[in-house]
Amino acid sequence: MRITALAGGIGGARFLRGVLAAAPDAEVTVIGNTGDDIWVHGLRVCPDLDTVMYTLGGGISAERGWGREGETFTVKDELAAYGVEPTWFGLGDKDIATHLIRTQSMQAGFSLTEITAALCERWQPGVRLLPMSDDRAETNVIVDDPSGATDDSGRALRIAIHFQEWWIKYRALVPAHGFVLVGVEQARPAPGVIQAIEQADVVLLPPSNPVVSIGTILQVPGIADALRSTSAPVVGLSPIVGGAPVRGMADACLTAIGLDTTALAVAAHYGARSARGSGNSGGIHHGASDHGLIDGWLVDTTDAGSVPAIEALGIRCRAVPLMMTDLEATRVMAVDALSLANRP
Numbered sequence: 001m002r003i004t005a006l007a008g009g010i011g012g013a014r015f016l017r018g019v020l021a022a023a024p025d026a027e028v029t030v031i032g033n034t035g036d037d038i039w040v041h042g043l044r045v046c047p048d049l050d051t052v053m054y055t056l057g058g059g060i061s062a063e064r065g066w067g068r069e070g071e072t073f074t075v076k077d078e079l080a081a082y083g084v085e086p087t088w089f090g091l092g093d094k095d096i097a098t099h100l101i102r103t104q105s106m107q108a109g110f111s112l113t114e115i116t117a118a119l120c121e122r123w124q125p126g127v128r129l130l131p132m133s134d135d136r137a138e139t140n141v142i143v144d145d146p147s148g149a150t151d152d153s154g155r156a157l158r159i160a161i162h163f164q165e166w167w168i169k170y171r172a173l174v175p176a177h178g179f180v181l182v183g184v185e186q187a188r189p190a191p192g193v194i195q196a197i198e199q200a201d202v203v204l205l206p207p208s209n210p211v212v213s214i215g216t217i218l219q220v221p222g223i224a225d226a227l228r229s230t231s232a233p234v235v236g237l238s239p240i241v242g243g244a245p246v247r248g249m250a251d252a253c254l255t256a257i258g259l260d261t262t263a264l265a266v267a268a269h270y271g272a273r274s275a276r277g278s279g280n281s282g283g284i285h286h287g288a289s290d291h292g293l294i295d296g297w298l299v300d301t302t303d304a305g306s307v308p309a310i311e312a313l314g315i316r317c318r319a320v321p322l323m324m325t326d327l328e329a330t331r332v333m334a335v336d337a338l339s340l341a342n343r344p
Contacts, residue, residue: 006030009208011248013055018332034112128196194226
């Protein structure tokens, strides 16, 4: 079986552990979000790619869900003592080695795809990990200037800040007016991305943020259209359980684009592939086509009441436990997703 998954960071990485346990003989390709990537202290940091690589390779901090196990932060503390910003973005000492290798390799002319493959040679994550694009496309957030600055009419001045600053420094508490993926118009899918979608037996959308993780991947020209046209069933898992994100601040992202924080709203946002040609985009407008992206959708048992409404959209739906409490629970989630993909 050839499985292709689009993934953000912690939630996507943890779900992928379940996929590997559920289908140990499958060929799994992971298309990782790089919209969160950022330059920090002269180093190129790819948080989501590294989280997937460390998690599947056994090096992730189990407590934090990001960064390395047994990490120290001596360099971070020293930089802070010098007063060097950003002090809110902490690079661990072990993690810095990864970023040094990536940065030096980029400066030597290697692509992000090539560099990611080389880094994975050490970690052996058990999947083929691809960035969504080798081109720089970074998520910025439109907010009212946190300093309180106003324009000539006295209205709050709106500025764009990097997603990481909004997410980590401000904890998404500064209301977002929108998200802009800077550079996406010129970005192309990384080598192998479109083929991985086209040649898959099943495509999975893990319970990652639908706006700034999976949603970001879908903005790269060609990727959403490949999802719409692939012969493989496309199944997603809701990152919203009982009206709240399982982890992180996805509710702030959904609110910013005018969506309710519900499993039903996210399903409608992705839209049904069965609606192709009907003009019903389900809120997705990233590609040239105007139809939806998914065939199946798993919601948590607490959201079982939304199943009829989701199926009315033309999306197959089941209510199953979606809390990744341990590897076995996550494996069962993956089994349920693959089962739904194969359901007529």
